Amino acid sequence: MSPLIELVGVTKTLKGQQRPRTILDGVDLAVEPGESVAILGRSGSGKSTLLSLIGLFDRPDSGQYFMGGRDLARIPExxxxxxxxxEFGFVFQRFFLLKHLTAAQNVAMALVNGQGWLPRRKRKARTLEALDQVGIAHLAKHRPPKLSGGEQQRVAVARALVRNPSLLLADEPTGALDTETGNLVIDVMRAATDRGCGLILVTHDQAHAAKMHRVLHLRSGVLEPA
Ligand SMILES: Nc1ncnc2c1ncn2[C@@H]1O[C@H](COP(=O)(O)OP(=O)(O)OP(=O)(O)O)[C@@H](O)[C@H]1O
Structure with missing residues (x-):
């Protein structure tokens, strides 16, 4: 099987306040469809920087980034x-939900913005399916302030999944949750990989990392098996 994404020798140097600092110094990473990968590393080691390159929020200084046979390392914005x-679904530590919209409306927003026009009935069906996938279809009409932190993060995961992404990128998605609630969120993301979606999880939590197929450590700008 050819990988979903492949990074080869990716480097990134950030211009710090005093002097430039090379954060990524030759990162190699291949992720297969349906594979889940955890990335651990001390604070400031560059995990979020790496995730933002993979999610195409930024570009590497050098190296290659293949997806579907194309090198995306230098594509325009x-x-x-x-x-x-x-292609991507994003989940962050903060949930970034709109407070005045219901859970269903928050999820449906991703369809309106991301995929052009979808008939209303299809939009509704896809939204409910995504909420069901994360076990909170019964909360579709609730607004975020009435939901617990774990429920809000599951809405955010449903929003990330509703467009059927190839790859889910999660940056410390359980950072604001207690262990038990965090476990639930990890489990629903992990379940998405059973349906073929890749998952890259940046986390400080060893137990959550251990639920992934593979655990890597970002150290001195390179990824190593943990
Ligand atoms: N835009 C930027 N310009 C300059 N320096 C930056 C920029 N973004 C991040 N940094 C620095 O780059 C380093 C890596 O940051 P990054 O957020 O990728 O680390 P991290 O491993 O995700 O950390 P944490 O676990 O604390 O979230 C840090 O020292 C950070 O201060």
Whole structure:
């Protein structure tokens, strides 16, 4: 099977306040469809920087980034934006839900923004399916302030999954949750990989990392098996 994504010798140097600092120094990473990979590393080691390159929010200084046989390392922003909404689902530590919209409306927003126009009935069905996938279809009409942190993060996961992304990118998605609630969120993301979606999880939690197929450590700018 050819990998979903493949990074080869990716480097990134950030211009710090005093002097430039090489954060990524030759990162190699291949992720297969349906594979889940955890990335551990001390604070400031560059995990979020790496995830933002993979999610095409930024580009590497050198190296290659293949997806579907194309090298995306230097694609312009217009093309990157289209790929971002077609291929990736993002989950962050903060949930970034709109408070005045219901859970279902928050999820449906991803369909309106990302995929052009979908008939209303299809949009509704896809939204409920995504909420069901994360076990909170019964909360579809609730607004975020009435939901617990774990429920809000599951809405955010449903929003990330509703467009059937090829790859889910999660940056410390359980950072604001207690262990038990965090476990639930990890389990629903992990379940998405059973349906063929790849998952890259940046985490500080060893137990959550251990639930992934593979655990890597970002150390001195390179990824090593943990
Ligand atoms: N835009 C930027 N310009 C300059 N330095 C930056 C920029 N973004 C991040 N950094 C620095 O780059 C380093 C790596 O940051 P990054 O957020 O990728 O690390 P991280 O491993 O995700 O950390 P954490 O676990 O604390 O979230 C840090 O030292 C950070 O201060």
């Amino acid at each position: 217009r093309k990157a934006a289209a790929l971002r909404s077609a």
